[in-house]
Amino acid sequence: MGSSGRWIIWTLCACFAARQKTALRIIMRESSLEVVRGDSVLLPCSFFTFSDFSSLNVIWTLAPFSSPKTPVQVIVFDHGQVIKNPSLIGRVHFTGLPFSADIILNDTQVSDGGIYRCMVNNPPDTADPDVGELLLSVLEPPSLPVCEWDGAIDMGGSVRLSCSVEEGVPPPKIRWKKVTPEEISLPINMEVQCHQRVSCLSGELSGSVQIVNVSSQTSGLYRCSATNVLGTENCYVNLAIYNNEAAPDSPSGLLPGVLITLVMSLVLLALLVLVLWLHRTGQDGRGTRGDRKSEEEECYNEIRYTPSLMKRSFV
Numbered sequence: 001m002g003s004s005g006r007w008i009i010w011t012l013c014a015c016f017a018a019r020q021k022t023a024l025r026i027i028m029r030e031s032s033l034e035v036v037r038g039d040s041v042l043l044p045c046s047f048f049t050f051s052d053f054s055s056l057n058v059i060w061t062l063a064p065f066s067s068p069k070t071p072v073q074v075i076v077f078d079h080g081q082v083i084k085n086p087s088l089i090g091r092v093h094f095t096g097l098p099f100s101a102d103i104i105l106n107d108t109q110v111s112d113g114g115i116y117r118c119m120v121n122n123p124p125d126t127a128d129p130d131v132g133e134l135l136l137s138v139l140e141p142p143s144l145p146v147c148e149w150d151g152a153i154d155m156g157g158s159v160r161l162s163c164s165v166e167e168g169v170p171p172p173k174i175r176w177k178k179v180t181p182e183e184i185s186l187p188i189n190m191e192v193q194c195h196q197r198v199s200c201l202s203g204e205l206s207g208s209v210q211i212v213n214v215s216s217q218t219s220g221l222y223r224c225s226a227t228n229v230l231g232t233e234n235c236y237v238n239l240a241i242y243n244n245e246a247a248p249d250s251p252s253g254l255l256p257g258v259l260i261t262l263v264m265s266l267v268l269l270a271l272l273v274l275v276l277w278l279h280r281t282g283q284d285g286r287g288t289r290g291d292r293k294s295e296e297e298e299c300y301n302e303i304r305y306t307p308s309l310m311k312r313s314f315v
């Protein structure tokens with residue numbers, strides 16, 4: 001049984017090979033290719049034929065990743081004429097006709113990714129054209145991610161950090177890390193909002209982190225990184241959690257920043273008043289004192305602006 005089974009298979013193979021000898025045959029030198037967006041790529045398609053090239057017909061189609069069920073014509077060679085898809089004019093051309101059906105695609109876009117089919121027909125070689133398939137992936141580095149946060153930054157509150165990245169093939173990996181004061185990796189919930197319904201080769205990815213029961217230890221600098229084989233892009237969020245309960249004696253609720261601003265404004269105001277006052281006093285005393293002397297005193301007094309000191313030096 002075993003040997004007769006093998007015999008049948010061998011016969012089938014032999015018949016197939018014999019039939020192929022008279023048929024046009026396509027050899028795809030590559031089954032899949034990767035190219036970085038913007039670069040050129042050669043899509044190879046070799047064929048063997050026993051007829052001359054007078055009736056050679058080549059059709060390249062693309063079933064894009066975004067819509068694999070609706071293939072589009074890329075470029076056609078028919079009756080000695082080349083016809084290109086209007087959206088690809090200037091970016092695609094045959095190279096090596098009529099001996100090969102190779103094409104070059106320039107300035108590749110992510111939307112060029114998909115399954116390319118090369119169909120060659122050369123009557124009277126065979127009634128059935130042969131078809132070769134090739135998968136093209138157009139890679140692109142991640143775009144700059146967008147970092148956002150929302151929630152309550154009071155003690156015991158809950159904060160959500162989210163990071164989204166629009167571009168990147170293969171889809172970037174999103175990571176959240178606390179970078180200061182000490183480095184901590186954070187567990188992340190990934191969400192995928194695909195722009196394209198069928199595949200997510202170019203959708204918007206986002207990764208979020210939920211921090212519950214925040215405390216002053218939660219404060220720090222957080223980094224989101226979006227990484228794929230072509231690179232990494234980062235964005236940052238600085239979280240400051242205000243500790244309202246810890247210091248009941250100090251003016252609670254007043255942020256240190258506000259305090260500093262207040263003090264600075266008071267000092268500036270005092271300086272302004274001082275300068276105006278000095279100016280007036282200087283004008284009054286111009287008749288009795290030399291200009292240089294009063295200038296010196298002005299300088300001296302601007303540094304020590306305490307009103308009591310001022311009075312003493314001007315008596």
Ligand SMILES: *[C@@H]1O[C@H](CO)[C@@H](O)[C@H](O)[C@H]1NC(C)=O
Nearest residue numbers: 040089090091092093104106
């Ligand atoms: C593609 O780029 C190559 C090299 O830059 C150029 O020679 C060729 O003409 C371009 N093809 C098309 C269709 O523009």
Ligand SMILES: *[C@@H]1O[C@H](CO)[C@@H](O)[C@H](O)[C@H]1NC(C)=O
Nearest residue numbers: 155156212213214215216217
């Ligand atoms: C929140 O954190 C504080 C101290 O950090 C802790 O005492 C408290 O039990 C936490 N509450 C919850 C609900 O985990």
